Amino acid sequence: PIVSAAMGQDDADRAAVACRYSLRLTVIAMVAIAVLLFVFADWAMIPFTMSDSMAAIRHEFAHVLRIYAILIPLVGLIDVAASVLESMRLAQLSMVSSFLRNVFILALMAVACTMSLDAIFWSLVVAEIVGAAMMLGLAEHEFRKHTGLGIIGFVWRKDAAEGSQRRGTSGALLPRRHDSTHCDTALPMDLQCRRMRETAESTR
Numbered sequence: 001p002i003v004s005a006a007m008g009q010d011d012a013d014r015a016a017v018a019c020r021y022s023l024r025l026t027v028i029a030m031v032a033i034a035v036l037l038f039v040f041a042d043w044a045m046i047p048f049t050m051s052d053s054m055a056a057i058r059h060e061f062a063h064v065l066r067i068y069a070i071l072i073p074l075v076g077l078i079d080v081a082a083s084v085l086e087s088m089r090l091a092q093l094s095m096v097s098s099f100l101r102n103v104f105i106l107a108l109m110a111v112a113c114t115m116s117l118d119a120i121f122w123s124l125v126v127a128e129i130v131g132a133a134m135m136l137g138l139a140e141h142e143f144r145k146h147t148g149l150g151i152i153g154f155v156w157r158k159d160a161a162e163g164s165q166r167r168g169t170s171g172a173l174l175p176r177r178h179d180s181t182h183c184d185t186a187l188p189m190d191l192q193c194r195r196m197r198e199t200a201e202s203t204r
Helices: 002-008 014-040 058-071 070-089 093-114 117-147 157-165 191-202
Strands: none
Touching: 002 014, 002 070, 014 058, 014 070, 014 117, 058 070, 058 117, 070 093, 070 117, 093 117
């Protein structure tokens, strides 16, 4: 909703900040969950393997869970990228890319079925890696085409230099031109929010 509202107000800076914050939060949260599941996979399978017949294959269940734990950050990134596309009224592009990703999954699994059970599990991981790269690439390309700003990547030196030049002697954030092609990713989130509030108050 924040990205959609910012795009509707032609506030590319706010939209880019929201997208980058969502990506970072998603990566941190999903990686943490994936690590926990990977480390405690054996314990996580205990409720599902209480009977004697299931306890014998508990280790195999844990092995599959560890493989699928890798999917968690990838699925999160795919969902965020799809949301970015939908916020720019490109839901059809998101749907087409999802369809192609599912076709790719089926194709890989069809090949993996002729190999081994592990190959089937890992084929889904490979397909989601390709799908995440495709969705993030589309979101980055379309967002940059519409706003001139990127949503993926680290803080570049030019961003950091521009952010430092826009600080006054008291450390307060100076107004930013709306025709800028870079976002305040070099600044902490509290300063970014302060800049947004100052911009909103100045336009009232």
